[in-house]
Amino acid sequence: xxxxxxxxxxxxxxxxxxxxxxxxxxxxxxxxxxxxxxxxxxxxxxxxxxxxxxxxxxxxxxxxxxxxxxxxxxxxxxxxxxxxxxxxxxxxxxxxxxxxxxxxxxxxxxxxxxxxxxxxxxxxxxxxxxxxxxxxxxxxxxxxxxxxxxxxxxxxxxxx
Amino acid sequence: xxxxxxxxxxxxxxxxxxxxxxxxxxxxxxxxxxxxxxxxxxxxxxxxxxxxxxxxxxxxxxxxxxxxxxxxxxxxxxxxxxxxxxxxxxxxxxxxxxxxxxxxxxxxxxxxxxxxxxxxxxxxxxxxxxxxxxxxxxxxxxxxxxxxxxxxxxxxxxxxxxxxxxxxxxxxxxxxxxxxxxxxxxxxxxxxxxxxxxxxxxxxxxxxxxxxxxxxxxxxxxxxxxxxxxxxxxxxxxxxxxxxxxxxxxxxxxxxxxxxxxxxxxxxxxxxxxxxxxxxxxxxxxxxxxxxxxxxxxxxxxxxxxxxxxxxxxxxxxxxxxxxxxxxxxxxxxxxxxxxxxxxxxxxxxxxxxxxxxxxxxxxxxxxxxxxxxxxxxxxxxxxxxxxxxxxxxxxxxxxxxxxxxxxxxxxxx
Ligand SMILES: Cc1ncc(COP(=O)(O)O)c(C=O)c1O
Numbered sequence: 101x102x103x104x105x106x107x108x109x110x111x112x113x114x115x116x117x118x119x120x121x122x123x124x125x126x127x128x129x130x131x132x133x134x135x136x137x138x139x140x141x142x143x144x145x146x147x148x149x150x151x152x153x154x155x156x157x158x159x160x161x162x163x164x165x166x167x168x169x170x171x172x173x174x175x176x177x178x179x180x181x182x183x184x185x186x187x188x189x190x191x192x193x194x195x196x197x198x199x200x201x202x203x204x205x206x207x208x209x210x211x212x213x214x215x216x217x218x219x220x221x222x223x224x225x226x227x228x229x230x231x232x233x234x235x236x237x238x239x240x241x242x243x244x245x246x247x248x249x250x251x252x253x254x255x256x257x258x259x260x
Numbered sequence: 261x262x263x264x265x266x267x268x269x270x271x272x273x274x275x276x277x278x279x280x281x282x283x284x285x286x287x288x289x290x291x292x293x294x295x296x297x298x299x300x301x302x303x304x305x306x307x308x309x310x311x312x313x314x315x316x317x318x319x320x321x322x323x324x325x326x327x328x329x330x331x332x333x334x335x336x337x338x339x340x341x342x343x344x345x346x347x348x349x350x351x352x353x354x355x356x357x358x359x360x361x362x363x364x365x366x367x368x369x370x371x372x373x374x375x376x377x378x379x380x381x382x383x384x385x386x387x388x389x390x391x392x393x394x395x396x397x398x399x400x401x402x403x404x405x406x407x408x409x410x411x412x413x414x415x416x417x418x419x420x421x422x423x424x425x426x427x428x429x430x431x432x433x434x435x436x437x438x439x440x441x442x443x444x445x446x447x448x449x450x451x452x453x454x455x456x457x458x459x460x461x462x463x464x465x466x467x468x469x470x471x472x473x474x475x476x477x478x479x480x481x482x483x484x485x486x487x488x489x490x491x492x493x494x495x496x497x498x499x500x501x502x503x504x505x506x507x508x509x510x511x512x513x514x515x516x517x518x519x520x521x522x523x524x525x526x527x528x529x530x531x532x533x534x535x536x537x538x539x540x541x542x543x544x545x546x547x548x549x550x551x552x553x554x555x556x557x558x559x560x561x562x563x564x565x566x567x568x569x570x571x572x573x574x575x576x577x578x579x580x581x582x583x584x585x586x587x588x589x590x591x592x593x594x595x596x597x598x599x600x601x602x603x604x605x606x607x608x609x610x611x612x613x614x615x616x617x618x619x620x621x622x623x624x625x626x627x628x629x630x631x632x633x634x635x636x637x638x639x640x641x642x643x644x645x646x647x648x649x650x651x652x653x654x655x656x657x658x659x660x661x662x663x664x665x666x667x668x669x670x671x672x673x674x
Contacts, residue, residue, distance in 0.1 A: 103620075104616070104617060104620050104671070107616065108613075108671070113672070139628060140611075140612055140627065140628045140629070140642075140643050141628060141629045141633070141636060141642035141643040142612075142642065142643075143642060165642050166610060166612075166642065167610035167611075167612035167613050168610060168612075168613045168672070169612075169613075171610075237616070240612075240616070243612065
């Protein structure tokens, strides 16, 4: 059986206790997106400031409330995408979901695992890999992916 | 004077096979009966015997086992009717669960009787099952929904009840909150509704399993409950309604069983309650429901209530004494006005994380919004943990909860 240490790695608890990039950004120019986990009431708010000239995430702030997994994942996500281009951020989203064993391209029947592996070649998840233990606790996967789905939604909305 | 024999919980535990499951060396401590209860051997045996010896479709065949099946099915209805104090079995409509019972009233009675501008009164502590069907109706018909708020001590604030009911057509309220444990003054609220010519629907999903229920004494119009929370199987519940109301209501689902006659140009409906039971019913589940009622009656509902009051008091005391500064309980403190669903939160630790650590110790509690998001918003919290007690829980289960909570608190300590 998976132990609690698999789920609650020290780095996760650290992000939970001292979340990075907490706060708000003025909208506009920033874009605000809210994500909810209807199952447990977790809530994530992502403020994204994307520089249209360079297509770069100039700044990101996060708010909301939820369990340690959702909040730590949000904090880590904010650090990982800040300063990255939108394309890099999208690849991170795919890489993170792959880490959570969610393979969307396979689910949607477009391409296979090999495509995904090629796509994600060279993507460094770093600290985020600490969240891999979540996979052993299926009901918590939604907690970990909430921030990333919200980010994805935000990027899509900005692109529109 | 009635004498209640206290529950022999040690013996009761042995009636529930699942409770002797070993979870990697840990005893299963099941504290989530408000979500769904476990099932005793007698219920499982009754259902098994039904399938093995008496199974056939009901109300149709003339052969012997079809008659046996029909007798068992209708016998279960009679047991459920007696259990809640119904005047006749015809007042018990078998449905899938309490949710379907409430939807039946919303689709049949309400759509035949409510019109634009009418009002329905709900409360801030309702389960989504007693909110969403009315919101769907309200959106369709332009019907107003009014809300009864809470007091700071987690009771319904009834100071403006009469005002709120002015001109309303229906009051729909839970008898016991699945989050706060609060028991509402049903008779008083039904009387107030009737004084304003409104009907009263009681969501008794959390009440019937735990407290002796007499729908006739309540003088209510509709009462909804589910078998799965009262030792019975999932997949069946009941709507009790006054017979005249059922007779006047249009049918809900159409099909076999609910008709008297069908011609090319129309149909006539069957008698109540079958008028509302289209299609092959959950035959074996009904038998299990009847066996569950037998089981509870055997324990005695007054003894069940006494036991749960004692255990809830023990739990409230243990939680406050063990975590005086860090744990907050959402619900009344007085066990005479509450049931055994105890919601709580630790300072700075999310309910989900608490449940996860508890699971590690074999303790099953619920974390989340408990299908009562409007209530959670009123409380200003995204989620709570909830421990809930039933006939098979004892002080040792509460002690296991407290011990596991202490470890959870330590685990997340800064
Ligand atoms: C107060 C209350 N009402 C309604 C329901 C819905 O019951 P069911 O899911 O059996 O339809 C529940 C179950 O959680 C409940 O606690």
